[in-house]
Amino acid sequence: MYDELEGKQVVQEDDAAIQQPIIRQMVVQLRAMDSYGTYDTWSDARVLDPLVLTKERRRAIPVVGDPDETTLSRVRAYYNAIAQMLERETGLLAVPVINISHEGFGRALILVGKLVALDKTLRDVHRFGFASLDALIAEAEKSLVQAAGMVSEHRAVAEL
Amino acid sequence: MYDELEGKQVVQEDDAAIQQPIIRQMVVQLRAMDSYGTYDTWSDARVLDPLVLTKERRRAIPVVGDPDETTLSRVRAYYNAIAQMLERETGLLAVPVINISHEGFGRALILVGKLVALDKTLRDVHRFGFASLDALIAEAEKSLVQAAGMVSEHRAVAEL
Numbered sequence: 001m002y003d004e005l006e007g008k009q010v011v012q013e014d015d016a017a018i019q020q021p022i023i024r025q026m027v028v029q030l031r032a033m034d035s036y037g038t039y040d041t042w043s044d045a046r047v048l049d050p051l052v053l054t055k056e057r058r059r060a061i062p063v064v065g066d067p068d069e070t071t072l073s074r075v076r077a078y079y080n081a082i083a084q085m086l087e088r089e090t091g092l093l094a095v096p097v098i099n100i101s102h103e104g105f106g107r108a109l110i111l112v113g114k115l116v117a118l119d120k121t122l123r124d125v126h127r128f129g130f131a132s133l134d135a136l137i138a139e140a141e142k143s144l145v146q147a148a149g150m151v152s153e154h155r156a157v158a159e160l
Numbered sequence: 161m162y163d164e165l166e167g168k169q170v171v172q173e174d175d176a177a178i179q180q181p182i183i184r185q186m187v188v189q190l191r192a193m194d195s196y197g198t199y200d201t202w203s204d205a206r207v208l209d210p211l212v213l214t215k216e217r218r219r220a221i222p223v224v225g226d227p228d229e230t231t232l233s234r235v236r237a238y239y240n241a242i243a244q245m246l247e248r249e250t251g252l253l254a255v256p257v258i259n260i261s262h263e264g265f266g267r268a269l270i271l272v273g274k275l276v277a278l279d280k281t282l283r284d285v286h287r288f289g290f291a292s293l294d295a296l297i298a299e300a301e302k303s304l305v306q307a308a309g310m311v312s313e314h315r316a317v318a319e320l
Contacts, residue, residue: 097257097259097267097269098259099257099258099259107257109257109271111269111276113276114275114276114277114279114310114314115274115275115276115317116271116273116274116275116276117274119274150274154274154314154316154317156314157275157314157317
């Protein structure tokens with residue numbers, strides 16, 4: 001992983017972004033999926049750190065074979081977090097469905113009732129990450145606004 | 161597989177059900193996924209045969225570990241076939257999304273635009289099959305009617 005490759009943590013411990021709701025939710029999701037307890041002694045900044053891909057980190061990740069489970073869990077954490085936020089905003093159950101083929105391509109859906117509230121094509125899942133936590137927040141917010149818009153426009157289908 | 165276990169083919173070569181549209185479509189789908197050309201010399205009846213699970217066959221299938229690729233391809237062929245029929249009926253693109261966890265549980269969706277036209281919980285995928293081809297047709301028809309009903313009721317979302 002990049003931790004070993006790069007050594008240096010990119011996300012600063014006092015990064016204000018860590019306090020943003022979507023990032024708080026990401027931390028909750030990532031810790032929830034950490035069945036081996038690897039993150040138990042890690043700060044939130046360190047848990048989030050591999051999601052930030054600098055150019056150097058991006059280049060260092062080989063895009064061969066299947067994305068590993070740790071990478072997949074980050075993709076899941078991200079869409080779980082958006083789904084959670086969407087639930088709060090709409091008051092309706094939001095279910096993330098992540099479908100990743102063996103080559104790192106796939107689709108991320110968030111379903112609300114019988115409505116596909118969010119539908120993202122996934123490419124290059126091996127390199128799932130963002131330029132910064134702020135970039136992650138901006139991207140997630142955009143998806144959230146889009147999904148919430150879909151739900152309010154087609155509320156009847158979302159309530160099915 | 162059951163072929164080896166049971167030896168005897170259950171689906172008769174002259175079974176009238178083989179001529180039904182949904183079964184024709186299943187044959188097309190199954191042959192399309194047969195990348196090794198195993199089915200090249202097989203009759204349609206033989207290709208379809210493993211989908212018919214008699215009580216004895218059902219009992220003979222171990223439900224441990226992950227369902228194998230051949231079983232998964234049958235599940236995909238079934239929902240692809242329903243999606244194809246739904247396209248013909250509605251004139252809209254229908255996309256099957258099959259999500260199967262490692263233990264043989266999962267979800268089969270058919271999406272039309274932003275509408276979840278079909279949503280099936282999958283259990284015990286190891287033993288995916290039907291009592292007879294007629295039972296398969298009846299089950300597929302039921303899903304098709306349900307999905308087509310959803311599309312005509314929520315056509316605006318299906319057209320997104």
